[in-house]
Amino acid sequence: MKISLRAGERIYINGAVLRVDRKVSVELVNDVMFLLEGQVMQASDATTAMRQLYFIVQLMLMNPTDIRDAAALYGQHHAALCAVCESREMLDGLAAIDKLVGATRYFEALKRIRALFPVEQAILAGATTETPFEAA
Known part of the structure; x- marks a missing residue:
């Protein structure tokens, strides 16, 4: 898989954070877990139940050698x-x-979680008659 990164952009690969100082293309030649900087959610953005689930799974991806707490x-x-x-x-x-x-x-x-963000938002906004979540 070939990935192009802009100067200053970060990529998270198997728990390591890499930041490039200039535009670069990287070819990942084996099976690795990675996230681009734009896909990383900050804890402060985990404001709904599905966003919290995203953040938890993100932790599992970003630190694959120690997922015990995140998995629980x-x-x-x-x-x-x-x-x-x-x-x-x-x-x-x-x-x-x-x-x-x-x-x-x-x-x-x-x-898959990101694909459900609009569904969750519509439900929370009352666009349907279904109520997916009780107030925590």
């Missing part, structure tokens, strides 16, 4: 979401995310 937190958060969610679309998405996380396919899980 993921299990609790995922179970709580499933328990209060009534939206079929959200429940199906959560099931798919759980399979991806169980297979250590964290990047794909993050993509």
Whole structure:
């Protein structure tokens, strides 16, 4: 996989943070877990249940050698979401995310979670009659 980075941009590879000082292309020639800087969510942005789930899975991807605490937190958060969610679309998405996380396919899980952000936002805004989450 070939990735192009701009000067000053960061990439997170298998727990390491790399910042390039000039425009560069990097070819990843083996199987690695990575996130581009634009895909990284800051803790302060984890303001909804799905964004919190994203942040937790992101921690698992960014520190693959020590996921014990993040995995335990993921299990609790995922179970709580499933328990209060009534939206079929959200429940199906959560099931798919759980399979991806169980297979250590964290990047794909993050993509699936991001795809549910608009669904969550619409539900929270009252665009549907379903209520996926109880107030925490």
